[in-house]
Amino acid sequence: SAGPPGRRSVAREVPREVALRVSLDPEGFRGFAVEARALRRLDPDMDPNTRVLLGTTGPADARDTARLLGEGLTRQEILAVSVGRSGVERAFDGALRGEFGRESAYRDLHGSVLSRETRDPVVDGEDLRLTVSDALNGAARGILGGSRGALVAMDPRTGAILAAAGNDGPEGGGVFPPAAGYLPGSVFKVLTAAVALEGDLAPGAGEVECRGARSRPLPCSHDHGRPGMREAISGSCNAYFGETALRIGVRPLEDWARLLRIDRPPGLRLPGEGGGTDWTQALYRNEWERTDLANLGIGQGPVNLSPLQVAALYAAVANGGRPVTPHLVAGRGPAPGEPVFSPATLWTVRAGLEDTVLRGTGSGKGLEEFRFAGKTGTAQVKKGPPGERRLHAWFAGYAPAEDPRIVVVAVLLDQQESGGDAAGPLVAEFLRAWRRAGEGR
Template identity: 30%
Template sequence: MTFTQRQISPFNPTENTRTMGKGMRAAVLFLLSVLVLIGILGGRLFYLQLIEGDRNQQLAENNRIRLIAKPPERGRLFDRKGNILASSRLAHVVYLWPIAQPKDKWQPTIKRLAELIGVSAQTITDKLEQEGYNSPNLVRVSTAISPKLVTVLSEHSLELPGVKVEPEAVRYYPNGDVAAHVLGYTGELTAEELPKLREKGYRPGDVIGKSGVEYAFENQLRGEWGGQQVEVDAFGKVLRILGQKPPKSGNAVKMTIDLDLEKAVEKILGEQQGGIVAMNPNNGEVLAMVSHPAFDPNLFSGKISEATWKRLQEKDHPFVNRVLQVYPPASTFKVVTMTAGLETNKFGINDVLPTYPYLDVGGFQFWDHNHAGFGTIGFSEAMAYSSNTFFGQVGMRVGEKDLATWARKYGYGEYSGLEIKEEETKGTVPDEEWKKRVIGEPWYVGNTLNMSIGQGDVQANLVQVSMMTAAIANGGFKIRPHFLLEDSDAKEWRQSLNISPTNLAAVQKALRSVFDFGTAAALNSSEISMAGKSGTAQDPPRLNHAWFTVYAPYENPEIVVTVFAENAGGGGGSAVAAPLAVQTIEAYMKIKSMPNSPINPPVPAVNSN
């Protein structure tokens, strides 16, 4: 075999050198390109490893390690004897796990889930977007689903990637609508509430207290989130649990409410629209608080159907706590008028006044309720008979300024101190300055007369009337009503009204005369000595409201009860409200002799829609 050898022409000596130069330049360029590429890669590696190394390591770790948050069980509410007022029961809850699939994969899942659980796709999407598609936290989209729906979701699990059905403790009220307005209810965070509470660790779908003590004691009841640290694969599937922090349950709260008395008072009030509050006059503990109509707070632990919600709305404002709403206090306010008359020295305890069918003031006739008057009488008879013309004369001589001063001393026109302040209306103590500012009119003598008998613009709630009655019962001290049993500050807080002992005894005697020979004489008891005052408030064109406030025993008071019957008519406070108040006193005396051991029924299984 022979090889042909290329000859270099002597006439063209540069031919070979040009060819070799081109090859060298190409090599050099290639080498430079490689060096530049290595430099870029090296610089990038230097940046990623040394400058951004910690951050990227964390990102890589986050792609592999997830923290699945677990909500805590809400703290339980107990009555003063240890009976459970609110606890938890096991239910199944539907969650989304945002990181389980990419953002663009979620909509088919959401659409199918919405069809199965009856929650709109937009609502589910909104909750997911509030939390974020890259969040490792579970997002609640439905609460307390039925066992049947648990089975349905399990059967369709392949169509629902990223959807989890988890067991969870949901709020449970074993006594149904008993003490509903005191306890309140829980519910999911709204879109409006979430931004304000995120900084406190709340998440979309979290359940919080919405009203009552559930709202007031949210910080104590809420507890602390826990969770599991898990390792996941590229598809978000859990490979193993690396560690876990158990959720910390919320604190139990023991309340002043006596469940036995609460149930008894619920029956006493019955279907009468209105409210009853019973409290200890010496330390402000609220023993019972009933408002009718009411609602079952268990309804809010799951999904409320449209039919159920419509039925609730057909009632006359069942979510309004009538004990904390304000109305004209009517003749119960005569306690304020008597106190003001005696403490300003405009009257003495033995003074008497003539009474009339009516008082003519400024061309207006202010009638006594019997349209005849009661002759010449003193304070005890006037309180017993509830004479408008007697107390109208007292009020006009005292004047609106001193009436207003003493009303405020008793607690009118201000919040009572109850923990559920957001649901309380503080009412009105009118005076000349108030009328000019609010109504734009001058103050007239007729306004003073109306105020002195608890009519006109004066407004008060049942707790304020109870505070006034308690001050007379306990020796002249303003106390702070409260629901928290362990609240030593509230229990020990007492503010002297500085009523002279002689005048205080005169007011106590006048309230006792209501039972001895006055408007409540038919209810006088040889077993339980009581003192109190009736009231009938006008509410044209509707029927009159009925009031009665009472304390017992007269010699050593343990309980104050105030009853309000809304638009009751039928004879007013003495005929409608007084019997309910006396029945409450009798129930209290009977219950206090019963054993204190709690009786808590077993928690039933969830049966939600």
């Protein structure tokens, strides 16, 4: 391994008694020296997804060296440390590393140490506690099985991540699906609904006629007649939300996304972290067609959100309108913001989400027993006949509806089935695991 000029490493992680023997007998081991190096180890029995969240470490590269020199470390100390490369290890690298101690040693002519004087004491790295349950992460991984996608859970009151499991598959490019951005489909309609209600722009009952595939400005999978907002949420009416987006415009959607802290990734330093509302920047350069804007309102077109960002969006609906930031370390996440939604907006949106599970697109998936309120989403990644089309199947929501304690988001990538059919049963199975763990009582 690398070492100071003229020196090289001949053994690592030697037993303590060997290190002491070499240190105490410099004449017998002339030319050898013992160096202490900081190591970070992970429990080998830890769930693989939890390991991804914790992150990786490695020796300092040129950029790390420049940063650490600026923080006051010597080159000798930099050679002795491992630095965080991803996840919690990267985000909290300085806190976990602590500070080196320094001492002066007085030696005789033969190099033997006569006395030592401590100049700066060693400062241990901080103890950090994850918000994630390793047991729930293991349950989520088992529920996903070999399917590409993600399953995440969050405390809606704080934004603390309770579970984040993902499977990217052999062709996924090494990203971690809970943190990667994907086309959200109809789970995005919650944002469209809330923005319209806050701006008094929501079409009233009877103002939009849904005629199924013949509807305008967007076709719909069912004939919903002339729905109001609550019915449009539970039935996931594309015609209604397409018209709603045309009334809102793009800039308010971006402004509210920023207010809700989903305009950019939360900065967890996870592989492939993405998602956010950079899609709106194109609007300031080019005028969009009506169809583009209508599609934006239903989560299609130029919009990507990560499962963790979707969880943060639904957390704000569940907790009374307070924006939260997804975080992994207890006591280290940004505090929830002040409420941004009016009670009237929250009542309508939450009623629509409850209806979705009781009698809408999310009914019959085993979620009623948990008093779950949520929204289905079926994002069209590639159109075509069955067998050729590609869909991202989403289900997002919270439980129990009257006093939410958990947000759950599931997405299965490149599916043939809808969000309700493909992702809904996964959410129900995870909630059973949550209840078995003693949290869902």
